[in-house]
């Protein structure tokens with residue numbers, strides 16, 4: 001496959017050689033190989049039972065090369081395949097990227113991120129105790145909201161002071177931390193503090209200037225970005241393209257996070273969308289980390305949604321958890337689970353993970 005990463009026109013191009021007969025003969029293949037090698041490219045044979053195609057692997061597009069190949073009397077044509085998200089496309093050369101977070105190589109082992117919805121700046125010990133208990137229960141990373149996107153303007157909106165608590169929790173446990181950034185000021189503070197995973201929440205998933213700023217800020221660093229699916233996003237391509245904005249600046253460590261879309265079922269906070277995981281996997285090489293907590297919105301349903309996410313092929317989960325959900329801030333009284341429930345959930349999810357392999 002000839003993969004051209006062209007940062008100007010935003011399309012991935014893969015050149016596929018289609019022969020007139022179902023397969024090239026040994027001599028024909030040798031001739032085709034000789035020609036593409038003259039242009040610094042290689043051939044990848046994609047062998048079908050009936051029809052084979054021959055992808056050109058290389059970095060540049062040579063019109064002359066295409067003309068030489070198309071000029072061979074046993075070649076039907078050279079097709080160009082295009083994708084709107086050239087970097088995240090499953091055919092992109094970035095598909096070999098390995099995202100490592102919390103000591104886990106995504107795809108190799110299951111990643112579990114957990115922590116409260118909102119860090120209470122007046123009660124740092126609650127966060128530290130929650131983080132320790134979750135680590136002990138098997139979490140690989142902790143989450144905690146410092147700045148909160150609240151629907152109601154009179155609800156608690158977050159506090160810069162919580163950032164220090166988040167990072168202290170990370171130091172005490174040795175687990176990397178995730179927190180949401182809603183604007184460029186949050187972004188600057190989070191990067192300065194060394195937050196290891198930035199979250200872009202559902203409300204900002206289509207805020208292209210923030211996506212660009214995040215992409216620029218994380219370029220050249222190890223910082224990962226968890227991009228939640230916008231609650232209003234319909235198309236899968238729109239979601240993938242939002243992540244492409246970030247990766248376009250050079251850091252490929254982005255994770256796609258289905259977290260429920262506009263509610264259409266009485267009883268669930270949002271419409272669960274862990275079922276889009278296989279679609280994301282088919283189109284991209286990007287790890288998928290599902291957030292069951294905001295999806296179903298009730299602690300009681302979180303375990304089932306988590307197991308479904310793993311069954312659908314998710315690489316990990318991001319779950320709201322608190323040592324005492326009832327007295328927590330933000331979403332915790334409704335949807336956070338206890339560290340003990342998290343431990344049980346993890347065990348079940350790991351068994352489903354094993355069944356997949």
Ligand code: PEP
Nearest residue numbers: 117201202203228259294
């Ligand atoms: C959160 O993670 O606490 C949060 C507000 O997430 P979302 O953007 O999915 O609502």
Ligand code: MN
Nearest residue numbers: 117320330331
């Ligand atoms: Mn929340």
